[in-house]
Amino acid sequence: MDLSLLAALNAERAARRAVVLVTEVATGRQRLVTEAGLASDPLAAVLERQLRSGRSGAVEADGQQLFLTVQAPPPRVVVTGAVHISQAMAPMARLLDLDMVVIDPRSAFATPERFPDVALLAEWPEAALARVPLDAWTAFVALTHDPKIDDPGLQAALRSDCFYIGALGSRKTHGRRLERLAEAGFSAADTGRIHAPVGLDIGAVSPAEIALSVLGEIVAALRGPRRRPA
Template identity: 75%
Template sequence: MDLSLLSALNAERAARRAAVLVTDTGSGAQRLVKAADLAADPLAELLDKQLRTGKSGTVEAGGNSYFLTVQAPPPRVIVTGAVHISQAMAPMAKLLDLDLAIIDPRAAFATPERFPDVTLLTEWPDAALASLGLDSYSAFVALTHDPKIDDPGLEAALRSDCFYIGALGSRKTHGRRLERLTAAGFDETTLGRIHAPIGLDIGAVSPAEIALAILGEIISTLRGPRRPKP
């Protein structure tokens, strides 16, 4: 590989940005397509499809064969709320190769005993998210039912490129949440990014079932066709 391409690829990796190295298997010619430039590439549809799988592979187009080397950041799920649902989510997320971090300033809830081998941040969301950062391979999930904890996290997520934003609560609870976020300056289109009620509609009742519904919706959003940004 050309050293300039390698340097550019490493820079995208360090910044947690997706990229695809396109190699013409016939000529050996290579080019790097960054996620931000994907839509303008002649192979845009194929690149997008391959990128959503997170796996490298060979594709055919226009009588030519290309090997697509996919570099996608590990997807992560950032949760506000060290609650029963997030306790159930933690082992499921690990099985799905999703990095999970839980934010909850209530140190009595966010303990290693309740969340073994999980990244715990016993800080307020605005401080924790400033250090974690949110990007297009981050999912944000609000689970506390406490506006003092959930709302700052939601505001940070709505200002970011998170691929998924979800919040627990009934339609009535979400209605009040939307009123607060509207007062904070967010418009209807932006607020439409929030999945609420959260999770796939599978009739979930128990914390484990709700965790499964949430992770299912996250995976569907991550791997399914990308929605155009508002």
């Protein structure tokens, strides 16, 4: 690979931005397509589909055999709330190759015993999210029912390019949440990004079932057409 391409690829990876290295099989010529340049690329539809899959592979496009090398950041799930649902989510997320971060200032809940092998931050979201930036490869989920914990995280997520934002609670609870976010300056278009009630509608009742529904919705958002802020 050309050293300038390698340097550009490494810079994008370091910034947690996806890139696709396009190699013409017949000639060996290579070019790099960044996430920012994807939409304007002549092969945008093919590249987008390959990027959503998260896998490298051979394709045929415009009469050429191409090999698309996908370099995508590890998808991450950031959760406010060291609760029963997030406890159930943690091992499922690991099986799905999703990095999970749990934020909860309540030290009685945020313990390594309850969350083994999980990145656990027993602090307020405002402090924790300064070290765990939210980006286009991050899903954010609010699970505490406590506005003092969930709202700062939701506000940070709405200001970011998170590919998924979800919040636990009934429609009545979410209505009050929307009122608070509107008072904080967020528009209806902004808050329309929030999946609430959170998760796929599978009739989930137990914490494990709710965790499954949430992760299912996250995977659907990750692998389906990417949703970006307007």
